[in-house]
Structures are given as C-alpha cells and as structure tokens.
Amino acid sequence: MSVLPCVACGASARQAEVDLISAVGARQSLLLNSNVPPEASDLASVQTTITETDAQLANLDAQIARRPASLRDLEERRTMLWNYRTRTHAILSPLRRVPPELLGHIFLCTLPGAVEALKRGRIDMADSPWLLTQISSHWRAVALSIPSLWSNISIDYMESFHNASTYSLPLVETQIQRSRELRIHFYGCEEMDATPQTAMLQLLSHHSLRWRDLSLGITSAMAPFLPSLRDRLPALKTLWIHWNIPQSHPAVTPLDCFQTASSLVNVGIHNSELYVPILFPAHALTRYELNAPWDFHLGILNNAPSLVEARIIIYSDQEPWPVLAQPILLPHLRRLYLSHPEFADSLVLPALEELAGEVPNLDMAALLRALVERSSCTLRRLASIRTVSAQAIIELLRRFPSITELAISMDSMNHYQAVHSLIAALTSLSGDPSLAPGLNQILFGCQYGTDIDYEVYLDMLKSRWNAENCDLKLAALLIDSGKAPDQATLDGLAALRRDGLYLSVLTGSAAGDEMNLWSYATDW
Incomplete structure (x- = not known):
C-alpha cells in the first residue's frame, strides 16, 4: 500500500485508512461536522464505522509492537484513526439529544x-x-x-x-x-x-x-x-x-x-x-436599607405597609428625638436592623422574628425588649453588631427563650472582655437552664483585626454540643483579618464537625461578606 497524506490533517496514512474514512456517506459526514442528533436509521452505520475503525486501530497497534523501526509512521496513522474514531463516537453522545x-x-x-x-x-x-x-x-x-x-x-x-x-x-x-x-x-x-x-x-x-x-x-x-x-x-x-x-x-x-x-x-x-x-x-416596598436622618426614615415607614425587611441606619445623631403621636404599625416586618435602639419605641412589629442592632448596654437592651413585648411577636434571631455588652445580651436571651439563633460580631478589642464573658455564660447549661435552652445556631465574628479567646470558644461549643438539654446544630467562626485560631482549636473544631455539628470557619473577605449579611446588608 502506498503512503498518502491525510486530507484532513496532512499526516501520513495508508490507503486502507484513507479508504475507510473516505467511504463515509453524506449523511454521516453531516453528523461528523455538526451537533445534529442522529436518527434511529443512522445508528447501525455509525456503529459499523466505529467497529471497522477499532479493527484498523488493533491492526496498527500490532504493527507498532512488531515494527519499532516504523514507529513514527505507525503512530501518526494511529493518531489520525483515533481522532476519527473519537469524532465518530461523539455522534452517539447523549448531549446531542x-x-x-x-x-x-x-x-x-x-x-x-x-x-x-x-x-x-x-x-x-x-x-x-x-x-x-x-x-x-x-x-x-x-x-x-x-x-x-x-x-x-x-x-x-x-x-x-x-x-x-x-x-x-x-x-x-x-x-x-x-x-x-x-x-x-x-x-x-x-x-x-x-x-x-x-x-x-x-x-x-x-x-x-x-x-x-x-x-x-x-x-x-x-x-x-x-x-x-x-x-x-x-x-x-x-x-x-x-x-x-x-x-x-x-x-x-x-x-x-x-x-x-x-x-x-x-x-x-x-x-x-x-x-x-x-x-x-415606598408604597410597594418589601425591603429597604438606608442611612439617612430619622425623619427621612419616618417618611418611608409611614408609607410602606408591605415591608418585610428593613435595615435602618440613622445618618447622624439627632436631638431631641422626634416624638410620635403613636407608634408606626408595620404588620409584615419580619427582619429588622436598627442602628439606634433609641427609636425602637416608635415601632410596632407583630410579625418580627429577627432583630439586629448595636446593643452596648442594658438601657439599649431594655428598649429592644420593650419593642418585642409591645409587638407581641416571637423573636427567633438576635444579632449584636459591632458593640457588645455581655450583660445586655444575656438579659435578652433570658427574657426571650424563643431565640434559636445568636450572632455576635465585634470590631474593637474594647469588646474583648464582654465577648469573653458572654462565651463563658454560654459554656454550660447546667448552671442556668433558663439561658437560651433552644439556641441551635451560635455565630461569632471578629472584624478589623480583633479576635477572641479561641480555647474558651471551643470549650463553649463542646459544652453545649454535649449537653443533654441543648439543641445546638450550627456554629460559625468568622475572622476577617485578626489572629487565626491555633492548631489545637482547629483540631477541636474539626472533631466537632466530624461528630455532626455543622461548622463554618471563614477568614478574609469571605468572612467580612458573611458578617454583613448578619445585619441584613446587601452588596448588589
């Protein structure tokens, strides 16, 4: 057999292989050069071509094994046939259908x-x-x-x-x-x-x-x-x-x-x-977030009866606070972030389930507690953002045993001791069974280089995870730029994860993005 160049790629090929490829009819040629799905009548001829190509490949493999001196020529012919077989076999791919x-x-x-x-x-x-x-x-x-x-x-x-x-x-x-x-x-x-x-x-x-x-x-x-x-x-x-x-x-x-x-x-x-x-x-709003003076927020809240979620940030201190004739009723609001709890007495939220804000002291906790009690709602989530008072958080957890999720983030080492005290209070249910017995999600975040006592944090998770009367299911530890946990803490957290606790440990920008969500912020 004489050696002929492959019309497709220019590689060397024997006449038999060229004849095999050239014998393809117009229909199969169309299938080879498109993504058109094959019809039932095409399957037999395609399969026959694959079988004949397999026979030629087997013959070439045998020749390569017997004639190493002609290895390059044989390998080129084999590559040509293998590429042809691959393209032909692709006709049968389910992706075409x-x-x-x-x-x-x-x-x-x-x-x-x-x-x-x-x-x-x-x-x-x-x-x-x-x-x-x-x-x-x-x-x-x-x-x-x-x-x-x-x-x-x-x-x-x-x-x-x-x-x-x-x-x-x-x-x-x-x-x-x-x-x-x-x-x-x-x-x-x-x-x-x-x-x-x-x-x-x-x-x-x-x-x-x-x-x-x-x-x-x-x-x-x-x-x-x-x-x-x-x-x-x-x-x-x-x-x-x-x-x-x-x-x-x-x-x-x-x-x-x-x-x-x-x-x-x-x-x-x-x-x-x-x-x-x-x-x-504002009439059709179901969600808004805005940093503006309080009177601007009032204009929105008074005209947005369908609100489900609001992130209310007071742009600047405004004294004296405006006095409303009666609180604003928002019957559908379920999630609220309020940067200044001083304004909580202006709202009635019967559907409120999730509450986030700065809780720096007992006075602020009292205002948030009054909001929940006045609204006769069932609070399930509490998030304290940036400012942390262990005493205030503990008071809210004790007052509302319905809370199942607690999120705490701090952005200053001034809050280190408060966070440490809160973690210590959560460490065991045996001393105070009334402190958040239904808490099943505990989320801690450290921003701007802050960190917590990771050993104490790990002990708290272990204590609650092993307590008979605790339903802990999920925990998160987020550190955007502070000191990372040591290896012993990471090993302890990994052991809890293997034991069934759903645990999220994030660092860097991913941690910062996740903490923003705790206060219902978005970044569209």
Missing part, C-alpha cells in the same frame, strides 16, 4: 456572578454567555434564543482603571439587543476619564424602559445625567445606589429621578461621604 429547554437551563447555570464579572474590569469573551456562541452552531442558536442569558450587564470602571482594561460599547450594545429585561451593575470611577463612562451610561439609558434591577455607583460626572431617567423606569423593581461623591463636591439637590419608578419593591442606598436625599416611592 438534550432538549433546547434543558440545555438553556444548563447555560444559565454557567453565568458568572455579578461580583466575579465586575472584577474582570472588561467584557470577557471567554466567559459565559459569549463563549457558548463559539462552540457550535446548535449551541449558538440555543444561546441566542434565551434573552435572560444576556440580561446581566456588569460594569465597574474602578476595576477597569486598575486593570488598564476597558469596556466595549459595541459588545454591550450587542448584549442589550439579545436580552429582554436588563439587570445592570454600573459603577463609575472618579479618577478615570468621564467620557467613556458617560457614553456607556447613555447607551444603557436608551433602554431604561427594560431595566429590572439597577445597582449604580454614582460619580460627580454622572450626577447631572441622572435626572433624565425620570418617568423612564416603569419596570424597575430593585434599586441599589452607592453615592461616591466626596464631601468637597458642591451641594447636590435631592435626586428625584426614581420617584416615579412605581414598581420598586427593594431599595438600598449607601451615602459614604456626602448625604443626598434620594427620593423613591
């Missing part, structure tokens, strides 16, 4: 999260959904038929600035054309040239009627553009605003462009330096 609806669901699961996408600082064509259009014509057709696959637009010019990358207007425009609803994360950068940022924002605003979720980091260059959005946000349901403008910037008038966004149900606003009132409708 996956219904487009199921394939689309799988595609949606491949989308990067918003935080991950923002860190790119650019649109990455190697990410989903762009990559899905480059695999095959079938996958491309499926990807282009699913508008929700293209809905998430994540742009962070701060990351782009640091990574020396950029965002492509044509690519974003293409993505918009392929989508229906739009979920937008757009964060500006004060240090970067404003021209490309405003151009991108203008492109997005042309499609504001389709905005469903909007997370916006506002810069001074963007602020004058925002009023044009008024009356153009009918579908907007979720709004997150991060106001990045420094205090040195000239005074900014209240922003009212979102006041006509009648579909809003979830609003979060963070003013890091310069307080600017941002107006929005």
Whole structure:
C-alpha cells in the first residue's frame, strides 16, 4: 500500500485508512461536522464505522509492537484513526439529544456572578454567555434564543482603571439587543476619564424602559445625567445606589429621578461621604436599607405597609428625638436592623422574628425588649453588631427563650472582655437552664483585626454540643483579618464537625461578606 497524506490533517496514512474514512456517506459526514442528533436509521452505520475503525486501530497497534523501526509512521496513522474514531463516537453522545429547554437551563447555570464579572474590569469573551456562541452552531442558536442569558450587564470602571482594561460599547450594545429585561451593575470611577463612562451610561439609558434591577455607583460626572431617567423606569423593581461623591463636591439637590419608578419593591442606598436625599416611592416596598436622618426614615415607614425587611441606619445623631403621636404599625416586618435602639419605641412589629442592632448596654437592651413585648411577636434571631455588652445580651436571651439563633460580631478589642464573658455564660447549661435552652445556631465574628479567646470558644461549643438539654446544630467562626485560631482549636473544631455539628470557619473577605449579611446588608 502506498503512503498518502491525510486530507484532513496532512499526516501520513495508508490507503486502507484513507479508504475507510473516505467511504463515509453524506449523511454521516453531516453528523461528523455538526451537533445534529442522529436518527434511529443512522445508528447501525455509525456503529459499523466505529467497529471497522477499532479493527484498523488493533491492526496498527500490532504493527507498532512488531515494527519499532516504523514507529513514527505507525503512530501518526494511529493518531489520525483515533481522532476519527473519537469524532465518530461523539455522534452517539447523549448531549446531542438534550432538549433546547434543558440545555438553556444548563447555560444559565454557567453565568458568572455579578461580583466575579465586575472584577474582570472588561467584557470577557471567554466567559459565559459569549463563549457558548463559539462552540457550535446548535449551541449558538440555543444561546441566542434565551434573552435572560444576556440580561446581566456588569460594569465597574474602578476595576477597569486598575486593570488598564476597558469596556466595549459595541459588545454591550450587542448584549442589550439579545436580552429582554436588563439587570445592570454600573459603577463609575472618579479618577478615570468621564467620557467613556458617560457614553456607556447613555447607551444603557436608551433602554431604561427594560431595566429590572439597577445597582449604580454614582460619580460627580454622572450626577447631572441622572435626572433624565425620570418617568423612564416603569419596570424597575430593585434599586441599589452607592453615592461616591466626596464631601468637597458642591451641594447636590435631592435626586428625584426614581420617584416615579412605581414598581420598586427593594431599595438600598449607601451615602459614604456626602448625604443626598434620594427620593423613591415606598408604597410597594418589601425591603429597604438606608442611612439617612430619622425623619427621612419616618417618611418611608409611614408609607410602606408591605415591608418585610428593613435595615435602618440613622445618618447622624439627632436631638431631641422626634416624638410620635403613636407608634408606626408595620404588620409584615419580619427582619429588622436598627442602628439606634433609641427609636425602637416608635415601632410596632407583630410579625418580627429577627432583630439586629448595636446593643452596648442594658438601657439599649431594655428598649429592644420593650419593642418585642409591645409587638407581641416571637423573636427567633438576635444579632449584636459591632458593640457588645455581655450583660445586655444575656438579659435578652433570658427574657426571650424563643431565640434559636445568636450572632455576635465585634470590631474593637474594647469588646474583648464582654465577648469573653458572654462565651463563658454560654459554656454550660447546667448552671442556668433558663439561658437560651433552644439556641441551635451560635455565630461569632471578629472584624478589623480583633479576635477572641479561641480555647474558651471551643470549650463553649463542646459544652453545649454535649449537653443533654441543648439543641445546638450550627456554629460559625468568622475572622476577617485578626489572629487565626491555633492548631489545637482547629483540631477541636474539626472533631466537632466530624461528630455532626455543622461548622463554618471563614477568614478574609469571605468572612467580612458573611458578617454583613448578619445585619441584613446587601452588596448588589
């Protein structure tokens, strides 16, 4: 047999192998070069081809074993046949028969999260959904038929600035054309040239009627553009605003462009330096978080009867406190973070189940206790954020035995002794059976370089885990930047985990992100 070049790859091949590959009919050739699923009538011929290829492979393996001098030629021929067999066998792959609806669901699961996408600082064509259009014509057709696959637009010019990358207007425009609803994360950068940022924002605003979720980091260059959005946000349901403008910037008038966004149900606003009132409708809200003066919060609470969750941060001290004729009734509110317990007497919350805030002393604990008692609700979760008084927490645990989850975070070593005293009080149920007998989740977090006595913490978990009258199921230890537990503590925690305790130990930014959730904060 003469040696001929393979028409596919240029490798050496014997006439027999070439004949085998060339003998494929038009139908099988179509199947080899596409993702078209085979019909029942195709299966016999495909299987025959695989069998004949296996025979040729076996023959070549025998020749390679007998004729080492011709090893290179034989190996090239074998590689050619093996590649051909692999492609032929792929015709029978079950993946070709996956219904487009199921394939689309799988595609949606491949989308990067918003935080991950923002860190790119650019649109990455190697990410989903762009990559899905480059695999095959079938996958491309499926990807282009699913508008929700293209809905998430994540742009962070701060990351782009640091990574020396950029965002492509044509690519974003293409993505918009392929989508229906739009979920937008757009964060500006004060240090970067404003021209490309405003151009991108203008492109997005042309499609504001389709905005469903909007997370916006506002810069001074963007602020004058925002009023044009008024009356153009009918579908907007979720709004997150991060106001990045420094205090040195000239005074900014209240922003009212979102006041006509009648579909809003979830609003979060963070003013890091310069307080600017941002107006929005409250009648349909089920959740909001905001740092603002108390009277601004009152305006929201008085007009938001459907609230389920609220994170209320008082922007600045305000004395004297406003006196209400009667407390505000919020019949559906289940989760509340209140930065200043002094305002607890302004609320009646009959559905309240989870309460978070700063509990620095017994007086603050008394205000929170009065809120729960006045509301006749069943409190199941208590979170003390940043400031910790062991005496105050113990008083609340004793007063409300219905509490099943306790979360404690501290951000100053001034609270070290208080946390130590609280851990000691929780160490054994035998001395005080009335202290949180139903507590099944205990979460401790250390922020900004703080830490706790890990040996005492481990002893507390062991004591409660082994107590007959305790129902501990879950524990968490989160340290964002402080001293990590020693090996003995880690070994003890691992032993509890093996024994059945669900235990989470996190460090670094992941720990900080998780602690934010304890106070119902979000980072859209």
